[in-house]
Amino acid sequence: MKIVSGVYQIKLPFPLDMPGHVNVYVVEGSKGNILVDSGWGGSEGLWAFREGLRENRLKFQDINWIVITHIHPDHYSLASKLKEFCGAEVAMHRVEAELINSRYKDFSGLLKEIEEELSKNGVPQSELSELKEASLWMEQFVSPDLPDVMLDDGDRLSNGSFEFEVLRTPGHSPGHICLYEPRKRWLFCGDHVLFETIPHVGLHPQSGDNPLRDYINSLKIVEALKIVFIFPGHGPVFNSLKLRAAEILYHHEQRERAIIKAMSGGLKTAYQIATEIPWRAEAGGVAFKDLTPWDRRLAVLETIAHLKLLTFEGEIGKIDQDGVSLYLAKD
Ligand SMILES: [Zn+2]
Ligand SMILES: [Zn+2]
Numbered sequence: 001m002k003i004v005s006g007v008y009q010i011k012l013p014f015p016l017d018m019p020g021h022v023n024v025y026v027v028e029g030s031k032g033n034i035l036v037d038s039g040w041g042g043s044e045g046l047w048a049f050r051e052g053l054r055e056n057r058l059k060f061q062d063i064n065w066i067v068i069t070h071i072h073p074d075h076y077s078l079a080s081k082l083k084e085f086c087g088a089e090v091a092m093h094r095v096e097a098e099l100i101n102s103r104y105k106d107f108s109g110l111l112k113e114i115e116e117e118l119s120k121n122g123v124p125q126s127e128l129s130e131l132k133e134a135s136l137w138m139e140q141f142v143s144p145d146l147p148d149v150m151l152d153d154g155d156r157l158s159n160g161s162f163e164f165e166v167l168r169t170p171g172h173s174p175g176h177i178c179l180y181e182p183r184k185r186w187l188f189c190g191d192h193v194l195f196e197t198i199p200h201v202g203l204h205p206q207s208g209d210n211p212l213r214d215y216i217n218s219l220k221i222v223e224a225l226k227i228v229f230i231f232p233g234h235g236p237v238f239n240s241l242k243l244r245a246a247e248i249l250y251h252h253e254q255r256e257r258a259i260i261k262a263m264s265g266g267l268k269t270a271y272q273i274a275t276e277i278p279w280r281a282e283a284g285g286v287a288f289k290d291l292t293p294w295d296r297r298l299a300v301l302e303t304i305a306h307l308k309l310l311t312f313e314g315e316i317g318k319i320d321q322d323g324v325s326l327y328l329a330k331d
Contacts, residue, residue, distance in 0.1 A: 002056065003237055004229060006161060007186070010052030012039030014074065015141055022074045024049070025188060025231055026056070029159025032064030035088070036179060036188045037233060041077030041141035046085075049078065060085040067157065068092040068147070069190025070173035071100055073138045075233060080143035091149035091157070093168055096175025099206050104144030111136075113205040118297070120325055121304055122269025127296070134294040151177060164188075169222065171215025172199045174208040178222060185228040192218060193244055196235040197282060198251050202301025203308050210312055212252070212305040219245050251281070252306075259306050263316065263329040270325065274303040 001009050008026040025036040039045045053059060063086040068076050071092065079090050102110050115132045123131055151157075153168035157179070164179040169192045179188040191199050201207075201215045208214055223245040230238050238244065258277040262268065279299050280286040288299060307327050310316045317328045 003231070004186075007229075007231065008052075008056045008058065009231070009237070010039075010049060010056070012045050012048045012052070012078075015040050015042050015044060016137075020234065023231070023233055023235075024052075026053075026058055026063065027159060027162060027188075028062075029161035031158070031160030033058070033062045034157065034159050034164075035063045035066045035082065035086075036231070037069055037075040037190065038066055038078040038082050040074055041081065041143060045078050045141075046081055049082065061087065063088045064159070065149075065157070066090045067151075067177075067179065068096070069178070069188070069192075069233065070176040071096050071103065072173065072191065073142050075190060077142045080145040083145075083148075089148040090145070091151050092147045093166070093175035093177045094150040094152065095168070095170075096173060096177075097147050097150055099173075099175070100144050100146060103206060104139065104142050107139070110205060117204060117304075118271075118300060120323060121300060122271035122324055123300060124271070130293045131297040131300070134292075134297045153177075162186075167221060169218035170208060171201050171211055171218045174206070174211070174214070176218075180222075180225060185226055186231065187222060187225065187227045187229070187241070188231045189222065190233045193222065193230060193241065193248065194232050194235050195230075195238045195244060198248055200298055200302065201305050202298055203305040204301050207301075207305070210305075210308055212309040213312065216249070216252070219248065254281075255302075256306055256310065259303065259310070260316070260329055263327060267319070267326040267328050270304045270307055270327070271300055273307070273327070274299045277303070 003009050006028045010024050011021045014020045022039050024039050027034045066079055066088050083090050118131055151166050155166040157164045162181050164181050167178045167180050169176050169178050172191045178192055201212050227241045230241055259273055262273045262276040275288040278285040311318045319326050
């Protein structure tokens with residue numbers, strides 16, 4: 001689907017009949033085309049991408065560069081295959097590229113670290129394996145090749161018709177980037193700002209030390225820009241960036257309040273707090289116990305990210321007891 005002159009959106013399905021889709025974009029230029037993100041791997045994703053090209057009268061060979069906003073499987077898995085079909089170069093931020101090997105090639109070490117993180121934050125033994133292994137099925141879709149081009153914050157990418165500035169926006173992922181076209185006032189933003197859902201920000205072995213603080217700072221970077229079209233990785237294209245950023249910040253303030261309220265009963269682990277606060281507000285609110293194992297893991301990691309920021313700001317206290325982190329609200 002052509003969104004504006006020079007920009008085509010292709011919606012690619014999630015695998016295994018999961019609901020939802022990921023948006024990838026082809027930006028046409030006089031000196032070649034840029035593909036922003038690649039979608040899920042597997043034959044279904046490749047087929048949908050080919051159909052998307054055909055509907056827009058584009059060809060694989062028309063794509064010269066594949067820019068990956070971040071290496072989550074829904075944005076990066078198909079990159080190697082598309083590179084092969086298009087003869088294109090793959091580019092991403094160097095911080096993101098550094099995570100590829102530990103996340104997708106030698107992930108036994110990462111799994112162990114995730115288990116330790118969950119255990120330290122109070123996830124009971126009975127739930128530990130389920131939460132630790134909740135993302136393992138995704139590996140089959142990823143061809144974990146390193147990029148051809150390492151990007152840095154402030155780099156410029158031109159295809160002859162449009163020139164993009166690379167903006168590093170850590171938070172959702174530490175090397176996440178947005179592509180900003182200042183003359184057109186476009187922002188291709190991956191999972192940094194979404195219109196219908198709140199981007200996940202959790203603390204885990206690959207998240208950076210204080211991801212929620214990073215995320216809020218990154219939100220301020222893009223919020224200050226004058227943008228006409230925001231092209232996100234999921235959901236509709238939109239134009240009200242300041243309003244959406246304010247809604248996302250409000251969501252985090254509400255969650256912070258819920259977390260502090262849950263802490264009124266004394267010392268608690270992140271897991272205990274996560275079980276006591278509401279989740280998936282956009283779906284009318286879902287209790288922790290009714291979430292899927294994957295969503296329960298995300299919920300615990302998001303709670304830890306909030307607790308980390310609150311501790312950093314001196315709003316709450318933290319003690320480590322017998323290898324378990326316990327948090328306490330201040331009076
Ligand atoms: Zn993501
Ligand atoms: Zn995504």
